[in-house]
Amino acid sequence: MRKLLKQTEFYLALVILLLSILITMYNPRFLSAENIFDLLKSFSVMGIMAVGVLFVLILGGTPDVSFTAIAQVAEYVVVIMTLRWGGNILLAFLTASLIGGVLGRLNGCLVNMFRVPTIIITIATSNIFFGLLYVFSQGQVIYVIHPLFRRFSEIRIGNLVSQHGVYFGLSLMPLIWLVVLILGWFVLNYTRMGRDIYAIGGSELAAERVGIPVRRTKLFVFTFVGVLAGIAAVVHAAIVQSAIPNSLVGQELDVIAAVFLGGASVFGGAGTILGTFLGILLLAVVNNGLTLLGVSSYWYNIFVGAVIVISITISAVQRIRQKKTRVKVQVDSEGWRV
């Protein structure tokens, strides 16, 4: 419990709470179940991708930026495939994950092959994936997609009626997000793979020395990112009911910002699922709040930028402070206190 006060998650939750109160005071609609369900639904795409980004950031340092391009490719391909051959939603998820997994794995191979920061490699691959998508799709927007996506998106849990007499309920999308969160949490905390990821983030050299399969772990992480991008792609297609080749691109910064916000560090080895969830939630609340208050959405971009700068500063400062306390601890442990 004492640790609670030291944790990023605690402060993040506090900020979200305060913001929510503030927004509700100006516009009570914010706290309505309808609005909240909507919010969760529209942020589940980012939320799912954020889990992958968290894994990469724990692994060490710079983020993967190609996951939106991967999702874009997976989305487009799956939409076209279902249009042509039909199928069901499960198949769509499987195919998208497979495509995502393959592209992610490619990133992993390149990261293992060249000792260059992840961000550099993924900027390159992101351009390649995106470029290829444009070449093949010729930038064509598909407005009518297979009805299976609509059916899927209309599944609702609970049947409530809003003030305006509209029926609504919790969509499946946030539940998929929840499953991904739980999966990520389990992997990070209760599997060797997860602990290996933290260990490599802490010290790659030390990881190699205790015999952790560093390259294999990296390959897994990048594949995982790709798979999640694939899942997010289907969720996205179901939500927007179309396939637009550039609809996701540009969101990677928001996702990365959220993960940093949630306590991931540019130095690697840190970050939690809960923090990541809260990070996304904060972005969602800010985004929604600005809309409800009628403030220009450009402020949201400014906010995201500021978040990145501030989180990086915080992790740098923490690192410095940790070094300082180390000196202190040494003093204490040298037998001075009675």
Add this chain to the structure above:
Amino acid sequence: MSDFLKLVGIKKSFGGVQALKGIELAVGQNEILCLVGENGSGKSTLIKIISGDLKPDSGELWISGRMYKQLRPIQSLNLGIRVIYQDFALFPNLTVAENIAYSQLVETQDRLVNWREIREIAARAVELVQADLDLNEVVGNLSVANQQMTAICRALTRDTRFLILDEPTSALTKKEIDRLLQVVRDLQAKGIAVMFVSHKLNEVLAIAERVAVLRDGELVATLDREEATNERLVELMSGTRVTYSRYEAKPSNEPPLLEVKDLSKRNCFQDISFSLRRGEILGITGLLGSGRTELALALFGIDPADRGQIVVDHQPIKIRTVKDAIKAGIGYVPEDRLTQGLVLKKSVGENIAAVIIDRLRGWLGLIDNRAWNAAVERWIDELAIRVTSPEVKAQTLSGGNQQRVVLAKWLASLPKILILDNATAGIDVAAKSGIHQIIRRMARQGIGIILISDEIPEVVNNCSRILIMRKGRIAAEVETADVTEAEVQQLVELTEPRGKGEGMVASSL
């Protein structure tokens, strides 16, 4: 008795540097073999080859009668080989428990993690060496000594057959060292072979059954315990004889360069007053926990004092931050180079130039490359740092050479006052004497030097005056002209905090 390990013709080079030139060496099944050699002689490289961290260029490794051309880390672990590295190789972001248990986790190949099991593994290892470690603490927050203990515990979690310790004692106190040596003997009694690398020849002589001496990548001798003496080893290591000579500062009536009056910091040190003249080397010694390091940290602004006065060159100054200290012309060479003194990922040149960077700016504030190179080259030369070029990363240097880089960094800033806090820990005998020569030369040029050390010969031979600290106070002050090493040793031991002090130091492990 058959050999656990036999090395045949092991060679290894890095770029142009031939680090190992055909090593032939055998270690018996439960033998304690010590490996000594100067900085950069290839000790750590040899160890990394045994642990599978590095691939030999040629040669054979025979382990329990089987031949290997090279080992992979996991193979080496499975053969029961455990290494405690000079830089510990711990995970700073994980807890003590997880750090200790990790190699066993890797071995079991389980896909899931059982946290209770992790704690049990760790608790057992901690029990084995009777260390007092908080299993839930994050390793990054631990003191160096506790990190070392964590590394030792980790090495003992699994079926260990051969334990290699690469300079395990450089951050430990006398008591901790004694316990470690005892742990090593106990392990030997359990049938474990041990390879012990250290620059402290007294430890080597205390524990070795055989001593292997490396020089410039060659095995120059292996001596049995009876044949090994301090002088013999030093001679073999360096190829020359090293003798200590005393330093005498020329007496002067100049007013003091640094005056400290009633400096205090709660729980650390009380009412410290002393003065330092130009050209003087002032020794400060005392047991660990006597407050000497804390005093140094306060003078350098890392952990400022609460009360008291500091006067530099007649100017009363306040030292609140490191910047204040640097501005006042104070330099500080820490004991723990790995975390405090050096940026491992940067080049040797960048490390050396770090403090003087502002002075190397020329037109428009750009770095004057010529001045930069000149400064870096000069200090690499002065301290005889063994590098192929200033561009190499500090990481690749041997431990002793890294320490010289830290020293070079501060000497380059031409400080008025230089504080050396156990700065020669982990440096071989010849290099140490080299560094002493440098310190003396700096002193003769007018720098005031504070030399903090727990090696009595070091302070007695290099200083003109010695302060002996105890429980945060100055317990005695002696002129070295009047005393012998034995007398100082006695003073230090006499001033040991009795009773509770012993318990405290032990429990702080």
